[in-house]
Amino acid sequence: MMLAARLAWSQTISLWRAGELRVLVFALVLAVAAITAVSFFTQRIESALNQQGSLLIGGDLAVLADHPIPTTFMVRAKSQAMLATRTYEFPSMVIYGESSQLVEIKAVEPNFPLRGHLTIGKHPQDTGQAVQAAPQAGEVWIEPRLATLLNVQVGDKLQVGELSLIVSAVLLREPSRGGNMFSFAPRLMMNAADLAATQLIQYGSRVKYQLLLASSPEEIQRYLEQAKPTLGRGERMDDVRNARPEIKTALDKAQQFLGLSAMVSVVLAMVAMLLSSLPYIKQSLNTFALMRCFGAQQNTVLQILTIQTLMIALLSALAGALLGFIAQLGLAQLAGNLFVETLPPVSAMPVLIGILASIGMMVAVVLPHAWQMRNLSAMNILRRDTLLLPLSTQAKFLPAALVMMVMIFWQAQDVNIAVSTIVAMLALSLIVLGFVYALTYLAQRFLMLTPKSSMLASINLGIQGLKRRVGLSTVQMIGFCMGLMVIMLLTLIRGDLIRNWQASLPEGAPNRFVINIQPAQINQVNQFFIKQNIQDAAIFPMVRARLVSKNKQLINTVTWQDDRAKRLAEREFNLSWAAQMQSDNKLVAGRWWQDNEHGKPLISLEEGLAKSLNIKIGDQLLFDIAGSPLTLTVTSLRKVEWDTMRANFFAVTPPGVLDTFSASHISSFHLPIGAEESLNQLVKQYPNLTVIDIAALMQQVRGIMQKMSQAIEYVFVFSLIVGVAVLYAALVATREERVTEATLMRVFGASRQQVSVAYIAEFACIGFISALVASIAANFLAYYISVNILNIPFQFNLSLVVLSVLVAAVLIPLATWLGLRRFLNIPPRQLLNSI
Numbered sequence: 001m002m003l004a005a006r007l008a009w010s011q012t013i014s015l016w017r018a019g020e021l022r023v024l025v026f027a028l029v030l031a032v033a034a035i036t037a038v039s040f041f042t043q044r045i046e047s048a049l050n051q052q053g054s055l056l057i058g059g060d061l062a063v064l065a066d067h068p069i070p071t072t073f074m075v076r077a078k079s080q081a082m083l084a085t086r087t088y089e090f091p092s093m094v095i096y097g098e099s100s101q102l103v104e105i106k107a108v109e110p111n112f113p114l115r116g117h118l119t120i121g122k123h124p125q126d127t128g129q130a131v132q133a134a135p136q137a138g139e140v141w142i143e144p145r146l147a148t149l150l151n152v153q154v155g156d157k158l159q160v161g162e163l164s165l166i167v168s169a170v171l172l173r174e175p176s177r178g179g180n181m182f183s184f185a186p187r188l189m190m191n192a193a194d195l196a197a198t199q200l201i202q203y204g205s206r207v208k209y210q211l212l213l214a215s216s217p218e219e220i221q222r223y224l225e226q227a228k229p230t231l232g233r234g235e236r237m238d239d240v241r242n243a244r245p246e247i248k249t250a251l252d253k254a255q256q257f258l259g260l261s262a263m264v265s266v267v268l269a270m271v272a273m274l275l276s277s278l279p280y281i282k283q284s285l286n287t288f289a290l291m292r293c294f295g296a297q298q299n300t301v302l303q304i305l306t307i308q309t310l311m312i313a314l315l316s317a318l319a320g321a322l323l324g325f326i327a328q329l330g331l332a333q334l335a336g337n338l339f340v341e342t343l344p345p346v347s348a349m350p351v352l353i354g355i356l357a358s359i360g361m362m363v364a365v366v367l368p369h370a371w372q373m374r375n376l377s378a379m380n381i382l383r384r385d386t387l388l389l390p391l392s393t394q395a396k397f398l399p400a401a402l403v404m405m406v407m408i409f410w411q412a413q414d415v416n417i418a419v420s421t422i423v424a425m426l427a428l429s430l431i432v433l434g435f436v437y438a439l440t441y442l443a444q445r446f447l448m449l450t451p452k453s454s455m456l457a458s459i460n461l462g463i464q465g466l467k468r469r470v471g472l473s474t475v476q477m478i479g480f481c482m483g484l485m486v487i488m489l490l491t492l493i494r495g496d497l498i499r500n501w502q503a504s505l506p507e508g509a510p511n512r513f514v515i516n517i518q519p520a521q522i523n524q525v526n527q528f529f530i531k532q533n534i535q536d537a538a539i540f541p542m543v544r545a546r547l548v549s550k551n552k553q554l555i556n557t558v559t560w561q562d563d564r565a566k567r568l569a570e571r572e573f574n575l576s577w578a579a580q581m582q583s584d585n586k587l588v589a590g591r592w593w594q595d596n597e598h599g600k601p602l603i604s605l606e607e608g609l610a611k612s613l614n615i616k617i618g619d620q621l622l623f624d625i626a627g628s629p630l631t632l633t634v635t636s637l638r639k640v641e642w643d644t645m646r647a648n649f650f651a652v653t654p655p656g657v658l659d660t661f662s663a664s665h666i667s668s669f670h671l672p673i674g675a676e677e678s679l680n681q682l683v684k685q686y687p688n689l690t691v692i693d694i695a696a697l698m699q700q701v702r703g704i705m706q707k708m709s710q711a712i713e714y715v716f717v718f719s720l721i722v723g724v725a726v727l728y729a730a731l732v733a734t735r736e737e738r739v740t741e742a743t744l745m746r747v748f749g750a751s752r753q754q755v756s757v758a759y760i761a762e763f764a765c766i767g768f769i770s771a772l773v774a775s776i777a778a779n780f781l782a783y784y785i786s787v788n789i790l791n792i793p794f795q796f797n798l799s800l801v802v803l804s805v806l807v808a809a810v811l812i813p814l815a816t817w818l819g820l821r822r823f824l825n826i827p828p829r830q831l832l833n834s835i
Contacts, residue, residue, distance in 0.1 A: 004300060008307035011287055015280065023276035025316050028361060031269030032320025032354040033327060035411075039350035040328035047344045057238055058113035058175070059085070059212035060220045063227070065235040066572060069211050073227060080223060082215040085109045088192065090207040091185060092200050092690050093683050095159035096150040100680045102692055103146060104185045105160070105200070107192040108134045114214035119173035122154050123147075128172040137193045139168035146186035158188075161198030161687040165190060202688050203544075203662050205516055233546055234570060263411035267425070270361060270404050271478065277365045284308075302370060309366045310359065317358035321351045357407070364399040425478075428773065432477045435769045480770035480812065481777065488778035488804055510645045510668035512679070513692040517665035521686050528682050529669065537669035540647050542574040543661045545623040545630070550615065552622075575603075575623070576649040577658055584644045590617045590636030599656030603632035606640050606650045625661050632657070645694060760813040767812030768805060775801040 015021040063073050069086075077084045088107040093100050112134045121128035124144030135141050140158060147153070147170055157164050171189055201207055213223065220239065228237055288301045325346065409418040517525055522539055529537045547555055581592055581604075588607050593600070605615060615621070615634060623630045632653060640648045647668045671679060683689055742755045779796060 004303040005307050007291075008304045008311060011284070011304065012308050012311055014287075015283060018283065021280055021312070024273055024280050024365075025312060027269045027273045027276060028313070028316040028358055029320040029323065031266050031273075031361060032317050032358050033323035034266065034269075035357050036321045036324030036350045036354040037327040037331065038411075039353050040325060040346050041331045043350060044328075044332065044344055044346060047347075057115075057212065058087075059083075059115050059214045060217075060239065061213040061224065062238045063211040063213070063235065064238065065209045065232075066207070067209065067234060069209050069235070070232070072230065073211055076223065076227060077211075077213050080215065080219055082213050082219060082223065083111070083114050084214075085111045085114055085212050086192065087112060087210045087212065088195060088201070088207055089210070090201065090205055091692070092161070093687070094146075094150075094188060095680065095684055095687075096152055096156065098677060098680060099150050100683050100691070101146065101149050102185045102690065103142075103188040106187060106189045107195045108189060109192045110134050112212070113175075114212050116175045118171065118175075120169035121172050122170065124170055124172075126170065126172065128170075135168060135189055135191050137191045138165060139191070140165045141169045141171040141189045142167055143171050143186040143188075146188060149186065159684070159687065160188070160190065160194075161200040163194055163198045165194065198687070200688055202516060202518060203664055205664075205688075234572065263408055266357075266361075266407045266411065267404060270364075270400055270407075273361060273365050274400055281366075305366065305370055309362050313359040313362035314355065316362075317351075317355040320358065321354045324350070324354065360403050360406070361400075364403040367399050428481060428777070429478055431773055432481065432769060435773065436477075439765055439769060477766055477770045477773070480766065480808065481774045484771055484774035484804060484808060485778045485781075488774060488800060510670050511694045512671045513647070513666065513668050513694065515664070515666045515690045515692065516688050517667065518688065519663065519665070521689070522665060524686070525667065525682070525689075528678065532672065532675050532678060534669050534671070537667055538647070539665050539667045540576050540578075540649070541658070541663040541665050542576055542649075543625060543658045543663045544572045545575050545625045546572055547613075547621060548624050548629070549622040550613075551620055573623070573651050574649055575625075575651050575653060575658060577653045577655050579655050581638070581652075582646070582648065584641040584646055584648065586639045586641075588637050588639050590634070592636055593654045597654050599659075600654055601630070601632045601657060602635045602654055604636040604638055604652045605634055606648075607637045609650045610634070610637050625658075628661070630657075756817060759816055763813035763816040764809050767808035767810070770812070771805040771808035774808075775804055 012021065016025075063069055074084060086109050088105075090105055091102060092105050094103050110133065113132065117130040117132045118141075119128040119130055120141055124147055140160065142152065142158075147167075150158075152158065152167055154167055154169060156167050158167060171187060174187065174189070195201065213220070215223070224237060224239065231237065284305070288296075288305070291301060291304075292298075328346070405418075405422060408422060409415070514525065517539060525539060528534075549555060579595070579598075581587065590604075592604070593602055603621065610616070617634055617637065619634045621632050621634065623632065638652075642648060645668060647666050679691060683691060742759075745755050745758070746752075779801070
């Protein structure tokens with residue numbers, strides 16, 4: 001065994017120096033790096049959420065609702081001697097001097113938080129001190145972002161509604177904040193005792209009510225079991241296992257995306273390994289044949305191959321794990337603070353995963369050849385009988401295909417996604433194969449119709465090379481397709497799609513929303529619009545209501561599998577009324593009401609809402625409005641152009657239907673530059689008004705999109721690098737065959753120019769087909785993302801397609817020629833002697 005180990009090591013070093021092993025190891029290292037980087041990153045985030053679950057909610061259990069929490073929850077907590085505290089979160093405007101700013105107010109009771117601590121300081125750059133207490137009555141704590149926006153310092157006074165409060169500290173860290181990904185406005189924390197005096201919470205205000213509890217795990221579990229069956233509509237309970245569900249959802253999506261990215265890298269790496277294994281196996285067969293000639297036993301040869309395989313797999317895995325560890329540091333820097341503020345250190349589990357993946361991929365490549373060698377003599381190996389056996393041509397890729405499918409299922413973590421990926425890869429292979437045969441057929445027919453010349457003969461020879469090496473050409477083009485498709489998709493999403501989304505907003509589109517307008521304030525708000533010469537700034541009423549039943553059947557969210565449908569069924573609706581349909585609405589089914597239907601119990605729904613909740617024309621919907629039932633009949637479905645940024649509603653009734661119910665109002669408008677001062681004066685006069693600056697929010701969204709785009713590009717670097725490895729591996733795998741072919745062409749009289757033209761023509765076709773298929777696939781994916789995710793019109797980017805095809809058709813043959821040109825400069829006799 002020691003002798004076999006020494007021989008395996010010396011042979012590995014020899015293969016590395018000869019260059020036969022480098023591409024194989026390079027591809028394996030990159031595959032392990034992609035897997036371990038994703039594993040390191042997602043494991044750190046999961047560990048942080050698991051370790052800090054109670055900190056993320058400020059307690060061991062949270063009862064949340066969009067209405068005041070029933071007293072029964074507090075009574076039950078007190079009966080079990082549990083620690084309890086209440087919080088109230090809502091958006092509102094605060095004023096400092098002549099400036100106003102939208103903030104997220106969190107009013108807390110004195111014993112907040114029950115778990116963890118807050119960090120406060122005297123200025124935004126302060127290191128701060130940890131406290132487990134809330135602001136005193138008459139004081140507020142503000143985040144550094146708010147201090148910077150309003151140029152506020154500790155000791156200054158902020159106008160919060162009808163109350164003037166002193167800034168006593170800068171809130172540097174709030175674990176229950178959960179990260180800045182979901183924070184479109186800076187935090188202002190105040191004492192709940194001051195909340196009533198601000199007069200900010202009025203009818204129509206969107207407030208998140210929260211009851212935090214802390215106790216022993218047994219008591220928490222008992223409370224959860226007793227209280228969960230009593231939850232009403234709009235109420236839920238979160239514990240440390242599902243703390244901050246919005247973060248969990250984002251993490252799941254990010255992990256799925258990163259897993260898919262790693263999956264692409266693994267698939268490309270497997271392709272590169274299969275290609276680069278051909279010269280590696282060939283050189284190994286030569287060595288093993290010589291060893292058999294010198295008396296080595298079959299078992300000894302197989303031992304050496306096994307040790308060598310494990311040695312390469314382990315060393316590559318360690319190098320890949322190190323590269324993956326370095327790469328995840330960049331991932332944590334780019335995207336880590338989107339989820340949690342600090343990440344715990346890594347563990348050794350991703351390294352073990354990388355080692356197992358490396359061994360699996362390496363064994364999959366070597367196993368078919370080892371299986372063939374078990375009964376071969378030295379003469380069989382020297383005569384290359386292994387290349388003539390049926391197993392070599394029919395089943396040598398089967399282990400690699402199985403490992404690749406296992407990797408796909410593992411990285412995708414979803415059966416549907418994994419199956420779709422495998423089907424897409426097969427479809428892509430068939431499409432590429434079809435293009436190869438179609439192009440060679442058309443080119444051959446075209447060349448037959450044109451006058452004969454040496455140049456055309458060389459081009460024809462190169463094109464026919466695609467058919468002679470159809471399997472290898474297909475693998476090459478699949479690798480090129482994936483790499484090009486990734487680049488084009490990123491370009492479309494980050495460039496054209498985002499620009500199209502921004503361009504879809506018309507000139508003068510609303511850039512401000514005003515909500516919580518009370519009926520007595522409508523005249524003053526209209527006067528503000530007239531004074532500022534703001535056109536088409538309609539004020540719309542809103543009545544909060546809950547959907548109780550459809551056609552006398554109670555709404556049961558358990559029956560819906562779709563998360564969006566569940567959320568829509570559980571949420572409170574904003575019912576509005578209008579005599580005429582808005583210009584940015586389009587009737588897609590049913591009819592709009594007539595003037596004589598004033599006060600009739602009818603309703604018009606947005607088509608997406610109706611589709612999610614399976615509501616049709618003629619259905620009768622029962623709503624609960626502040627305890628009063630109201631039955632409405634669906635008469636029409638509307639398509640709403642949400643991107644106009646105007647105030648729109650899912651549900652609209654005729655005028656007169658909701659007159660007996662309390663309503664708040666909303667308006668959207670375009671505020672001209674320089675009119676901010678007048679708006680600030682309006683907010684000062686009516687502090688309950690909340691002004692949402694859409695431009696500022698869009699800037700926050702663009703910042704998040706930019707950060708996530710950087711993370712996307714960062715992860716896809718692995719795919720692009722492995723794509724380059726596929727190209728290089730394909731060139732290396734066929735280099736000897738092409739040199740032999742070029743030699744024979746030169747011996748039979750072909751010139752250096754003719755050989756160059758043949759290879760350039762072959763790889764120009766490969767580049768052209770790859771870029772064309774990649775362009776089609778990338779535009780289909782971009783269409784799906786734009787229509788179903790970004791909800792914007794899709795515009796086909798012809799210039800990008802043409803540029804990609806031209807660049808690929810030029811760069812790929814150029815790279816091939818640069819790799820083979822030194823062989824083309826050698827005289828035919830010398831080449832013939834060398835082979």
